[in-house]
Amino acid sequence: MRLVRFEAEGHVRFGHLEGDTVVPVAGDSFIDALEGREKGAPLALSVVRLLAPVPRPRKILGIGVNYAAHAAESVSFINTAKPEVQKWFNKQATAVNGPYDPVHLPRVSSQLDYEGELVAVIGKHGRHVPAERAMEIVAGFCIGCDYSVRDWQKASQTMIMGKGFDTHAPFGPALVTPDELGDISDLEIRSFVNGELRQSGRPRDMIHDVGAQIAHLTAAFTLEPGDVIFTGTPAGVGAGFDPPKWLKAGDRVRIEIDRLGHIENAIVPEPDTMRIG
Known part of the structure; x- marks a missing residue:
């Protein structure tokens, strides 16, 4: 489905x-x-x-530096090596965005970056779920982009302030159920900026696979239907280049994953969104 x-x-x-x-x-x-x-x-x-297939998830969780090559390139901008313990952050519900909708270039930073990812969506309640049974609570998978504001990320010990800007969690285009998708380990994830291939990787290269991620999370708290998990990004993010290749207004970011399709977002200046009440 x-x-x-x-x-x-x-x-x-x-x-x-x-x-x-x-x-x-x-x-x-x-x-x-x-x-x-x-x-x-x-x-x-x-x-x-x-x-976005889920309108307002109760939880949007993302694992950091979950591909070895990305962990290596990340040392230069978040000062972290390959993690032995899973490193998690959350994105805000207001970050949810459609698979083809514009993404805001923040007024407060020019260091906007992309992270193409496989996204898992939870379909059943789960607590203390062993890794080998993790797929029993997964409703399906999508394509996502974990947009990151690098200077704000670096300034926050938990990375949270650089990860949860409005519009910075597009995912879709469809939730594909595990029975239709089959084995996810060899799906290729590809990220393009203005047609240039920047990232390529496969879930088999994850440091902590999806089962291990769910086991770790549910050891601490209950995962609920509609919760969204960004499962990590391969190497090739903009911050990993010298000099960095930050996104700018007018850029187009396309993320493709085998058998899931693609999402594509235009980068636009953040509009006047001041709001009180």
């Missing part, structure tokens, strides 16, 4: 992606949509706007 969340004719709904069409499903929540009861006439993909 390929579950999408989409907007059409002023309404937001869930549906099944079937080739170039979207078939609406019953239910207004992510949990209801997972049941997959089709309801309504198919719509052409060309007339809908795809949104």
Whole structure:
């Protein structure tokens, strides 16, 4: 199953992606949509706007420096080597963004970076889940980009301030269930900036695989349906170049993963978003 969340004719709904069409499903929540009861006439993909598959996750968790080559390049900008213990941070719910929507270049920094990643979405409650049973609580996988504001990240011991800017967690385009996706270990993750290949890696190269990540997280707290996990990025981020290749307004970032499709976001100046109340 390929579950999408989409907007059409002023309404937001869930549906099944079937080739170039979207078939609406019953239910207004992510949990209801997972049941997959089709309801309504198919719509052409060309007339809908795809949104993030989970509208407002309770938790958006990301693991840092989870590929050895990325850990090596990260020493220069976050002063960390290959971690023996998993290093986690969270992104804010307001960071959620659609797979093809604009990403803001912050007013407060010019050091915006990309991190193409495989994203796991939780489908069942899980606590103290052993690694070998982790897939039992995974609803499916998506493509994501963990946009990072490097100077703010470096200034925060937990990295949290550089990871949770608004619009900086696009993911999608569809949640693909494990039964359809199959073995994830050899999926190639590719990141492009303006058509230039910057990152290439596979989940088999992770320091801590998805099962180990879920076991570690659920040893501390319960994972709940709709929680989103960014599972780490390969080498090739902008901060790893000399000089760094920061993103700028007008750039386009495309992330591809085998059998999952792609997401693509334009970088735009942050609008006037001052808000009180």
